[in-house]
């Protein structure tokens with residue numbers, strides 16, 4: 001799977017989802033499609049959700065192999081340190097999938 | 106540099122209130138004015154995170170001037186989400202230090218219990234990044250992710266984390282203004298319903314109504330506003346780097362420098378424990394303990410009311426309650442009462458320097474204030 005990120009070459013910063021300007025130096029960011037492979041660094045299952053959502057919601061924070069971190073929804077049980085694959089969705093959110101391939105391929 | 110002093114503080118009871126937001130703000134303001142010997146204030150600053158949505162009322166500046174019989178006086182609103190209270194103190198201090206005003210009334214409050222929890226959760230969550238809102242995340246969900254990260258990285262157990270609310274409730278039981286005034290034990294915390302795994306209801310600050318106020322003056326009183334620091338961080342949790350909350354670390358560095366104090370010179374602190382884990386992280390971010398060791402101080406009793414460095418003797422956000430726009434000023438009121446020797450039922454011995462730390466957003470816009478008895 002893959003997703004879009006933005007990169008600031010001066011700050012060596014990678015952000016997902018992509019944005020136009022770097023939050024630290026205001027330089028224009030370069031947008032790139034990168035591989036979704038990464039590792040879970042923390043996660044939660046939300047039981048009390050805001051109006052308009054259905055509980056439970058599972059989310060994880062993924063450190064991407066390509067650099068940067070992305071917060072994404074998950075349908076699979078998560079564990080810290082677990083290798084996962086992240087897919088960027090049309091609506092700008094992200095989804096965590098099982099890693100069922102050799103990372104980076 | 107010219108400095109600012111605290112002339113008076115006011116604090117309504119926190120919890121579920123029959124009063125509307127403006128009445129709460131009025132009560133806190135009158136208490137602060139009564140507590141001070143300032144004959145007339147020359148400016149009013151009002152704060153609320155989200156009065157327009159939760160209390161359905163706007164133009165708070167004018168309303169307050171009008172209702173307090175201070176019509177004609179400059180009056181404006183400051184908003185920095187749950188950090189509004191400290192931002193009010195900051196604005197009042199800067200207004201006095203600049204010489205533009207001599208006596209400033211700062212009032213913050215929130216009326217949160219009118220709406221059902223899912224609506225309040227949605228409204229409070231508007232401070233989050235768009236990407237987080239789109240996923241259906243709430244303030245407690247981010248608290249939960251930060252909690253898990255800290256626990257796994259530094260070996261904090263779920264049982265020890267529960268000692269934060271247990272301590273908060275023990276302290277709040279001595280505060281007649283607190284939302285919750287009943288001690289609880291670790292079992293009670295760990296058997297409360299799950300909000301966002303691993304955080305349960307008793308790891309979260311409640312939804313409260315209330316207001317707090319201060320009068321800041323250029324004239325010397327017995328409590329000096331020695332240092333005020335303010336910092337920000339990137340809004341999305343995923344975009345942040347480094348350990349702890351950078352916004353607090355930046356704010357603390359400024360406040361210590363202004364006050365000419367080091368963390369070793371702080372006698373007690375009121376920290377933003379909106380979620381149990383935050384008290385531990387905050388205590389490290391303001392430099393009271395090394396990174397990863399705040400929980401050891403908690404476990405050892407160092408931060409208990411009879412410990413070496415009491416944290417949240419008021420009951421903190423957890424037990425005192427968290428009417429978001431009021432919290433920062435409620436923290437200041439506690440510090441002033443402690444420094445003056447007026448903290449009835451919970452007075453600490455021999456305290457000279459107190460610190461408050463107040464979070465806006467989910468840790469993205471934070472303030473640290475240092476006050477000194479003079």
Ligand SMILES: CC(C)(COP(=O)(O)OP(=O)(O)OC[C@H]1O[C@@H](n2cnc3c(N)ncnc32)[C@H](O)[C@@H]1OP(=O)(O)O)[C@@H](O)C(=O)NCCC(=O)NCCS
Pocket residue numbers: 048187222226229244245300305306307308309310311312379427429466
């Ligand atoms: C934790 C939370 C979801 C609980 O809300 P809730 O499930 O709607 O709770 P209710 O209002 O239905 O209360 C049910 C009971 O739990 C108690 N209760 C509610 N919140 C509580 C809390 N945080 N701690 C302890 N007890 C709590 C109530 O007093 C009530 O007790 P009772 O039955 O004896 O009267 C809510 O307090 C919350 O969202 N807190 C976080 C607020 C926040 O994000 N603040 C901004 C942070 S900067």
Ligand SMILES: [Zn+2]
Pocket residue numbers: 008009010011012013022023024025026027
């Ligand atoms: Zn940059």
